[in-house]
Amino acid sequence: MVDSQVETASKPDRPWGKPQIAACLSVLSMGLGQLYNRQWAKGVFFLLIQFSYLGVFFDFLNIGLWGIVTLGTIPKLDHSILLLAQGIISLLIIALGLVFYFLNIRDAYKVGKIRERGEEPPGIKETYQTVTGYGYPYLLVAPGLFLLIAVVVFPLLFMIFLAFTNYDLYHSPPAKLVDWVGFDNFFNLFRSELWQNSFISVFQWTVVFTLVSTTVQFGLGLFLAILIHQKRVRFKKFWRTVLILPWAVPAFVSILVFTSLFDNTFGPINAMLTSLGLGGVPWMTDPFWTKIAILLIQFWLGFPFSMALCTGVLQGISSDLYEAAEVDGATPFQKFRSITLPLVLYATAPVLITQYAFNFNNFNIIYLFNEGGPPIPGSTAGGTDILISWVYKLTFDSFKYNYAAAVTIIIALVVMSISVYQFRRTRSFKEEDLIQ
Amino acid sequence: MKWNKWLPMAMVLVLAVGVLAACGPQRDADQTQKEAGKEEKPKELVIWANKDSDELASTKKLAKRYQEKSGIKVKVVGQDMLKMQDKLNLDGPAGKGPDLVTWPHDRIGEAVITGLIQPIEVSQDVVDQYSESSIKALTYKGKLYGLPKVTESIALYYNKDLIKEPPKTWEELVEYAKENTEPSQKKYGLLFEGENFYYDYFLFRAYGGYIFKEENGKFNTQKVGLNNEGSKKAGIEIEELYKNKLIPKGIKADTVNGLFKEGKVAMVINGPWALSDYRGAKVNFGVAPLPKINGENAQAFIGVKGWYLSNFSKHKEAATELIQFMTSKESLKSRYQDTGDIPPHKDLIEDPVIKEDPAVKAFAEQAGYGNPMPNIPEMGQVWEPINNALAFIAQGKQKPEKALDDAVKLIEEKIKAQKQ
Numbered sequence: 078m079v080d081s082q083v084e085t086a087s088k089p090d091r092p093w094g095k096p097q098i099a100a101c102l103s104v105l106s107m108g109l110g111q112l113y114n115r116q117w118a119k120g121v122f123f124l125l126i127q128f129s130y131l132g133v134f135f136d137f138l139n140i141g142l143w144g145i146v147t148l149g150t151i152p153k154l155d156h157s158i159l160l161l162a163q164g165i166i167s168l169l170i171i172a173l174g175l176v177f178y179f180l181n182i183r184d185a186y187k188v189g190k191i192r193e194r195g196e197e198p199p200g201i202k203e204t205y206q207t208v209t210g211y212g213y214p215y216l217l218v219a220p221g222l223f224l225l226i227a228v229v230v231f232p233l234l235f236m237i238f239l240a241f242t243n244y245d246l247y248h249s250p251p252a253k254l255v256d257w258v259g260f261d262n263f264f265n266l267f268r269s270e271l272w273q274n275s276f277i278s279v280f281q282w283t284v285v286f287t288l289v290s291t292t293v294q295f296g297l298g299l300f301l302a303i304l305i306h307q308k309r310v311r312f313k314k315f316w317r318t319v320l321i322l323p324w325a326v327p328a329f330v331s332i333l334v335f336t337s338l339f340d341n342t343f344g345p346i347n348a349m350l351t352s353l354g355l356g357g358v359p360w361m362t363d364p365f366w367t368k369i370a371i372l373l374i375q376f377w378l379g380f381p382f383s384m385a386l387c388t389g390v391l392q393g394i395s396s397d398l399y400e401a402a403e404v405d406g407a408t409p410f411q412k413f414r415s416i417t418l419p420l421v422l423y424a425t426a427p428v429l430i431t432q433y434a435f436n437f438n439n440f441n442i443i444y445l446f447n448e449g450g451p452p453i454p455g456s457t458a459g460g461t462d463i464l465i466s467w468v469y470k471l472t473f474d475s476f477k478y479n480y481a482a483a484v485t486i487i488i489a490l491v492v493m494s495i496s497v498y499q500f501r502r503t504r505s506f507k508e509e510d511l512i513q
Numbered sequence: 514m515k516w517n518k519w520l521p522m523a524m525v526l527v528l529a530v531g532v533l534a535a536c537g538p539q540r541d542a543d544q545t546q547k548e549a550g551k552e553e554k555p556k557e558l559v560i561w562a563n564k565d566s567d568e569l570a571s572t573k574k575l576a577k578r579y580q581e582k583s584g585i586k587v588k589v590v591g592q593d594m595l596k597m598q599d600k601l602n603l604d605g606p607a608g609k610g611p612d613l614v615t616w617p618h619d620r621i622g623e624a625v626i627t628g629l630i631q632p633i634e635v636s637q638d639v640v641d642q643y644s645e646s647s648i649k650a651l652t653y654k655g656k657l658y659g660l661p662k663v664t665e666s667i668a669l670y671y672n673k674d675l676i677k678e679p680p681k682t683w684e685e686l687v688e689y690a691k692e693n694t695e696p697s698q699k700k701y702g703l704l705f706e707g708e709n710f711y712y713d714y715f716l717f718r719a720y721g722g723y724i725f726k727e728e729n730g731k732f733n734t735q736k737v738g739l740n741n742e743g744s745k746k747a748g749i750e751i752e753e754l755y756k757n758k759l760i761p762k763g764i765k766a767d768t769v770n771g772l773f774k775e776g777k778v779a780m781v782i783n784g785p786w787a788l789s790d791y792r793g794a795k796v797n798f799g800v801a802p803l804p805k806i807n808g809e810n811a812q813a814f815i816g817v818k819g820w821y822l823s824n825f826s827k828h829k830e831a832a833t834e835l836i837q838f839m840t841s842k843e844s845l846k847s848r849y850q851d852t853g854d855i856p857p858h859k860d861l862i863e864d865p866v867i868k869e870d871p872a873v874k875a876f877a878e879q880a881g882y883g884n885p886m887p888n889i890p891e892m893g894q895v896w897e898p899i900n901n902a903l904a905f906i907a908q909g910k911q912k913p914e915k916a917l918d919d920a921v922k923l924i925e926e927k928i929k930a931q932k933q
Binding site for chain 2: 451455477
């Protein structure tokens with residue numbers, strides 16, 4: 078089926094050359110442009126794809142698109158949340174279809190160009206070779222991509238859409254329909270007295286917790302890694318194993334154990350302090366001391382990971398650098414500052430940034446240790462609530478799913494913009510040849 | 514010739530709009546209307562039961578009996594009781610839902626609002642079989658949504674080695690605690706989770722406090738009574754317990770249980786869920802109803818679980834019959850023997866099986882005096898502020914009057930936000 082007939086090249090001033098006609102035909106229906114280009118097999122194949130796509134998905138997309146626009150019209154019969162989900166899936170399927178559709182138009186245009194130049198368009202064999210050759214990596218990535226869409230993109234889209242609805246207890250299917258409300262949730266959030274009264278203090282503590290816990294856990298990890306890395310230290314493997322243990326125990330188990338260790342009246346920590354003559358510390362009931370306890374626990378939970386990371390990097394630093402520094406008469410501190418620290422930070426910066434982002438939303442430790450408590454008189458937030466745990470309290474007992482989604486978007490925007498800014502500033506992604 | 518490039522794009526848009534314009538399902542609004550008329554005898558009814566193994570086995574046994582009796586097949590499916598609502602929300606409209614469901618009664622309000630369950634129609638004789646408080650628990654806005662099978666209440670556990678007979682009144686109990694508490698030796702006269710409103714509610718009730726004002730069998734959520742005269746008096750009473758160091762600050766139920774099992778505590782206030790734990794620890798203990806307070810029987814919170822009629826059931830009458838069978842005297846007796854759950858059935862409480870077990874008798878008696886936790890969703894906004902207020906009172910951070918006023922203000926704001 079190779080197109081053997083070579084047409085004469087069209088005049089350059091003619092607006093409707095072969096590429097344009099082919100592209101327009103492809104717009105009308107997938108494959109028409111290809112047929113016009115005399116690529117019969119490809120054209121028929123594209124036509125088949127298009128009709129089977131429409132045949133299989135038409136009803137689903139029809140209901141899905143209608144559903145996402147109206148969110149249902151008859152209560153009890155239409156389940157708004159299911160319609161929303163179907164609508165999002167429809168959008169994803171349409172996006173996928175459009176990708177192929179545009180590829181088809183582009184292909185028609187390009188082949189048209191080839192024909193206009195008077196060359197022969199690629200035949201079926203060549204096309205097959207091109208597709209399998211260039212397309213092979215994409216073929217391998219495809220399952221991963223679909224999985225990513227199903228488990229990451231879809232829930233994210235769902236959450237984003239929810240933030241613009243009135244989905245709460247009183248507007249909940251099957252009894253009631255959910256409606257689109259635009260940006261109302263975001264405005265109402267900031268207008269509500271409940272949110273105004275503690276937002277600033279919660280935000281401050283969130284930032285302090287994030288900065289202090291991440292920085293110290295990294296510093297501690299780095300310090301221990303360097304210590305163990307010293308030539309004079311013996312039983313290196315033993316020390317590493319012991320120090321990695323906090324990481325090996327599931328965090329929520331450790332946190333619950335710490336909760337009982339820090340108990341005001343019956344906890345072993347206060348018992349020890351009392352027997353030393355220091356008196357008990359109100360770990361669970363005084364906001365200041367609860368914050369200290371949470372930070373201490375987070376250091377303990379977090380340092381092994383940083384230590385493992387830094388150990389890996391340290392082992393990769395060439396000893397030549399240190400020998401050269403010694404010849405130049407550098408002190409140990411100078412060696413640390415000018416060789417170890419820059420190289421370690423350079424290699425670990427991306428992980429460090431993700432750790433900051435992780436601690437910003439570190440719900441586990443806050444909630445499991447003391448449920449964000451101790452309570453503060455006249456405030457909806459406890460003494461150690463960070464944004465995410467506070468939002469959880471405010472929205473989940475009152476079934477305000479719409480508010481929860483709205484706040485999550487705000488938090489995500491904050492974390493993402495800071496992370497992106499930091500990522501772009503670190504050299505890790507710019508100079509790729511500092512460590513060879 | 515740039516427009517040449519844009520022309521295909523414009524055509525795509527036209528096509529897209531054309532597709533969108535013709536969408537939506539074809540249907541008549543009438544099709545939602547249920548056809549009225551006599552319903553036929555169903556072939557099968559489905560029950561979603563709690564997946565706890567004893568309970569599930571007992572429910573299956575009863576289902577089999579009903580099948581033999583009526584000829585209707587009853588299928589029992591074990592489900593996580595607290596996730597049943599979420600599951601019914603999706604399975605119900607899809608036509609895969611059950612006829613009967615169960616969960617703690619304080620979640621009935623949510624279920625009615627989201628349209629998951631429907632009122633049942635039974636004769637007054639049937640309703641009268643059960644304790645009034647348990648029927649009230651299953652009633653939402655004046656309509657009955659099911660029949661009760663279990664009731665739970667807190668009561669007074671006492672260590673027989675330390676105290677032979679529990680005091681008859683609350684005032685005597687506090688006196689006893691004052692004389693027999695020595696925190697330095699971890700010795701206590703009376704312990705309970707005093708910073709938890711669930712356990713303190715009977716004190717509020719005793720002096721005239723209430724959560725929401727009841728008007729014509731409905732709760733008025735605009736009127737919160739947790740800072741009225743009576744509530745403040747209860748606040749002072751609780752403050753005294755902590756001020757006199759009768760109860761250590763911040764104590765939780767786990768610690769209370771631990772100390773009671775070590776034999777350090779003469780009396781604790783706890784629910785029937787602690788029974789097997791205490792029995793396992795070989796404590797020589799007895800259970801009594803809470804002592805009289807302010808001259809009257811203590812009204813503690815009770816929790817009720819019943820069988821409710823799913824809103825998606827296609828066999829309303831048959832399912833209602835099944836509910837009546839599942840909560841009949843014989844069924845509840847069989848259930849009690851299998852699971853130890855205390856039934857709110859008036860005749861059954863007088864039955865020898867229950868009367869002869871002193872612990873169960875005490876819980877059943879106390880449950881009879883109790884008030885069900887409000888089953889409206891606004892109750893969810895009460896717990897945290899009031900518990901925080903109790904913590905402030907216990908720790909001496911705020912005076913009871915101020916703490917309760919603050920809590921009520923917060924509760925009102927939260928309810929407002931919930932309905933926003």
